[in-house]
Amino acid sequence: MKVLVIGKGGREHALAWKLAQSPRVSRVYCAPGNAGTGEDGVNVEIEANELDKLLRFARKENIDLTVVGPEEPLTLGIVDQFTRAGLRIFGPTKAAAELEGSKVFAKELMRHADIPTAEYRVFDHPDPARRYVESRDYPLVVKADGLAGGKGAIVCSTNEEALAAVELIMVREAFGAAGRRVVIEKRLEGQEVSVLALVSGRTIIPLPPAQDHKAAFDGDEGPNTGGMGAYCPASLVTLDLMREIESSILVPTVHAMKRSRRAFRGILYAGLMLTNQGPxxxxxxxxxxxPECQPMLMRLKTDMAELLFAAADGNLDQFEGGRLEWDPRPAVCVVLASKGYPGSYQKGRAIAGLAEAAKLPDVKVFHAGTRRVDDRVVTDGGRVLGVTALGADLAAAREKCYQAVRRIEFGGMFYRRDIGARGPMRPLPQS
Ligand SMILES: Nc1ncnc2c1ncn2[C@@H]1O[C@H](COP(=O)(O)OP(=O)(O)O)[C@@H](O)[C@H]1O
Ligand SMILES: [Mg+2]
Incomplete structure (x- = not known):
C-alpha cells in the first residue's frame, strides 16, 4: 500500500521511517517533508495546510492511508475532507480536534466530566481578566484559547507578570484571533509527563509514557521551546499511576467527547503535571x-502501517489487551537546534557528520528542519535534528545518543546535555 505522511518535522520523519518498515507498504510520501523523509520516502511539494492540493494528490496517487503529523490541518478539517472523498485517513475530525484547537473547549469538557485539571476561569475581555488576576494569591498561567504555535501559554510567577500576559494576549493581540479568549489557571508544581493513547471507537490503547524537555537550556533554564529532547518510557509514571491516568483521565475524556458528539479517533495526547495531589x-x-514520538516510535515493534490502518477503519480492538509490541530498552532523543531558537536563527548552514552518526548501531538521526541542496544537507529550521538511540538502560541510551551527537556538526548548533538525566539511572524493570 501507499502511505502519505503530512508535515515536515522530526515527528513526521519518525512516522515515515517507521511506516516504511512495514512489508505492506510499497511507498511512503511525505508532504512537504524534509531531507530525512526524502531519504526514507519520497517528498511531495505541498504544504501541510494546503488541504485541497493534498486531497488531489492522494486521489491521483491512490494513497491507501494518510497520516497527519501536525495539529493545524486537523483543526482545519482535513480528516472530514478526506473521509468525505472516500479516502482513508488517520486522525480526529475537525470537531474532535477542538480538544487541542480550543483550550476553553478542553477545560469546559474537563470540568463537566470531572477530569483533574488546574482551577481556571475563561475571559473574553481584558478588564474582568485583570480583576481576576488581582484577586488571586497564587501564581497563574495565562493561555490564549486557540493555536499559537506552542507560544500561547505564559507561565507567571507574579501578578504583574500575569497582568502583562493579559495585556500581550488580549490587548496587543500577540497571537491574533487565538487570543480573543483566554484561560487563566492556577500554576501547578511537579514533573511534567506526556501520556498518549491510540483511540478509535471504544478502544483506548495507552502508549508508554514519555518525558519531554521544553526549556531551551540545561537545568530547565531559558525560554520554552517546542521541545529540546525526550525519553521513553518515563518510569516516574509507575504502572499504578498509569492505571489511574487511564481511569481518571483517558477513559472519561474519550467518553465525554463521544457524549458531545465529537467521537474521538486518533492520537489522544494528555500533557500532565504530576502534582502531590495526583496527575x-x-x-x-x-x-x-x-519530540516524544521519536523515542516512542524507535521502541515500537508492531507494524505501524497495520496499526494505523486498523485504527483508521475503526478496527483498533484487534490490537487491544497488550498486543502492541515494544522494545524493552528505553530510548532517548536529543534535539540539535540552531543558535537563537526559539527566537530568530540562521538557515542554510551545512550539516556534517550525518553518515558517521548513522553508522552507530541502535541510533537513528531524525531530521526536522533540514533541506537537501544538491548533495548536501543544510539547516532549514530552529529544531534541526533529533538524534535518537536505544540502550540497555536509560544511562546507556543517553551515552549512545550523545556519542552520535558528537559526530554531527553545523554552524550555530546547540543542544541540551541533560536530556533523560532526570529519569532514574538504574536499569528499568523488564516489562
Ligand atoms: N497550570 C500550569 N501550571 C504549571 N505549568 C503549566 C501550566 N499550564 C501550562 N504549563 C506549562 O506551559 C507549557 C505549555 O502549556 P500548554 O498548556 O501545554 O500549552 P501549549 O503547548 O499549547 O503552549 C506546559 O508544557 C507547561 O510546562
Ligand atoms: Mg503543550
Whole structure:
C-alpha cells in the first residue's frame, strides 16, 4: 500500500521511517517533508495546510492511508475532507480536534466530566481578566484559547507578570484571533509527563509514557521551546499511576467527547503535571508529540502501517489487551537546534557528520528542519535534528545518543546535555 505522511518535522520523519518498515507498504510520501523523509520516502511539494492540493494528490496517487503529523490541518478539517472523498485517513475530525484547537473547549469538557485539571476561569475581555488576576494569591498561567504555535501559554510567577500576559494576549493581540479568549489557571508544581493513547471507537490503547524537555537550556533554564529532547518510557509514571491516568483521565475524556458528539479517533495526547495531589491535565493534543514520538516510535515493534490502518477503519480492538509490541530498552532523543531558537536563527548552514552518526548501531538521526541542496544537507529550521538511540538502560541510551551527537556538526548548533538525566539511572524493570 501507499502511505502519505503530512508535515515536515522530526515527528513526521519518525512516522515515515517507521511506516516504511512495514512489508505492506510499497511507498511512503511525505508532504512537504524534509531531507530525512526524502531519504526514507519520497517528498511531495505541498504544504501541510494546503488541504485541497493534498486531497488531489492522494486521489491521483491512490494513497491507501494518510497520516497527519501536525495539529493545524486537523483543526482545519482535513480528516472530514478526506473521509468525505472516500479516502482513508488517520486522525480526529475537525470537531474532535477542538480538544487541542480550543483550550476553553478542553477545560469546559474537563470540568463537566470531572477530569483533574488546574482551577481556571475563561475571559473574553481584558478588564474582568485583570480583576481576576488581582484577586488571586497564587501564581497563574495565562493561555490564549486557540493555536499559537506552542507560544500561547505564559507561565507567571507574579501578578504583574500575569497582568502583562493579559495585556500581550488580549490587548496587543500577540497571537491574533487565538487570543480573543483566554484561560487563566492556577500554576501547578511537579514533573511534567506526556501520556498518549491510540483511540478509535471504544478502544483506548495507552502508549508508554514519555518525558519531554521544553526549556531551551540545561537545568530547565531559558525560554520554552517546542521541545529540546525526550525519553521513553518515563518510569516516574509507575504502572499504578498509569492505571489511574487511564481511569481518571483517558477513559472519561474519550467518553465525554463521544457524549458531545465529537467521537474521538486518533492520537489522544494528555500533557500532565504530576502534582502531590495526583496527575492533572495541563492540556490535550490530538496528535503525536514532537519530540516524544521519536523515542516512542524507535521502541515500537508492531507494524505501524497495520496499526494505523486498523485504527483508521475503526478496527483498533484487534490490537487491544497488550498486543502492541515494544522494545524493552528505553530510548532517548536529543534535539540539535540552531543558535537563537526559539527566537530568530540562521538557515542554510551545512550539516556534517550525518553518515558517521548513522553508522552507530541502535541510533537513528531524525531530521526536522533540514533541506537537501544538491548533495548536501543544510539547516532549514530552529529544531534541526533529533538524534535518537536505544540502550540497555536509560544511562546507556543517553551515552549512545550523545556519542552520535558528537559526530554531527553545523554552524550555530546547540543542544541540551541533560536530556533523560532526570529519569532514574538504574536499569528499568523488564516489562
Ligand atoms: N497550570 C500550569 N501550571 C504549571 N505549568 C503549566 C501550566 N499550564 C501550562 N504549563 C506549562 O506551559 C507549557 C505549555 O502549556 P500548554 O498548556 O501545554 O500549552 P501549549 O503547548 O499549547 O503552549 C506546559 O508544557 C507547561 O510546562
Ligand atoms: Mg503543550
Amino acid at each position: 492533572r491535565v495541563l492540556e490535550f493534543n490530538v496528535r503525536l508529540g514532537d
